[in-house]
Amino acid sequence: MQHVSRRQLGATVGVLALAVGSIIATNSAAAQGADQAATTADRGSTLQAARPAVPRNRSVVILNGDGMGPAQRTFIQYALYGTVKTQPMDSLPHNGQLRTHSADPAFVTDSGAGATAWATGHKTLNDRVGVDTKGKALRSILEEARAAGKTTALVEDHDVTNATMAAFAAHQKNRDHKVAIARDYLYRTHPDLMFGGGQKIWYPKGTQGPVPGEDPSEGKTNLVKVAKKQGYQYAYNRKTFAKLTGPKALALVRDDGIEYSEEVKGYQKSKDPYYVAEHLLVKKALQIASQNPRGFFMAIDVDEIDDGGHDHDGPLMLKAGRELNRIVTVLRKFQASHPETLIIVTADHETGGMTIEDKADGGAGVAPDDPEPYYDEDHPRNVQIDGKLPVDSGPFKVKNMNRKFTLDWTTAEHSGVAVPVSAIGPNAASLEGIHDNTYVYKVMRRTLFGS
């Protein structure tokens, strides 16, 4: 459950030594699976007859607004869109809720267990990614998609080895073992497209990657070199990113650019050649992935909404929410011309125990920020001083209206409330109602493979 920020996290990086034998076995099994899927799709074998037929180009995109509970969504709606116009994520036609609890003994989930439930259909312990409660690897929807010859993609605003991404494409007991997660990507699960930040994980200690102003490298070997050898195109800024054509590509650009712009004085992300807005990462990933006639699977994470929750930082949440809505707009436009694509927009959990209050309730003498977030040294604006409302908790103006509201918080951690899920495309209607988060796996699987 504990959230560790890029700037707090030291060099707690573990490296998993992978047995070469198992790497080869995994690779050839995946390749074989792809061949079988191709044969099956082409001639319609008994295997296919056993499953309800689905179009060969069926695709799934799951977009995680990390930490985006009902209050976060409502906050973004009011502050950025007002009371009349509906924000893109709320305009999707099918809506429901997901319960998010992780496996015993913890109850409130972290991002690792939350995304593992989607990726594998199994509950696991917090801090685990792509493994069960005993630590055994669980085959993920991304691996199944790859075995069927589909393109697979990870897109992230934070490091691409982040827990949400890792749940789909790694098998680790500890989400903080990021170098081992990157190695899993390259040697075990082979996502075709990996777009995000976190170059420090991919470069060895002492070798700083090309993106300036990032934390020192933590890796053991040069995994960028390994990726290139494996046929991945590599990008690290706007120029190199614009040149990516696929079918395999690794982009390690500015990590957490929106939060970086809040923390680094004088920094403007619009002028940073190493910052690529996440909706542009998504656009490129769709362009490349949609060239595959067998379709694709794509997982996207907007982690900075979760950062805003942990930090009790309303303005950061709004900036991330604006970007998330841009991504939804890109996805929706794509879906209109690629109707075989299921788009799911949801959250792994809520963060901050956040709620929305009338401005009159949030003034002096009321505790609007209880307890204070643990990032207060970096974020003095979100701490309550002399009983006054912290600056980052409001008041916020309702867009196009002369009315204001404030935010209140119950925790600096995640909470256990159910989260909204919205969808469009094949099987989207089956996400209506209230379901467990493991149900998302079933819907994605049925969409891609028929069962």
Ligand SMILES: [Zn+2]
């Ligand atoms: Zn999360």
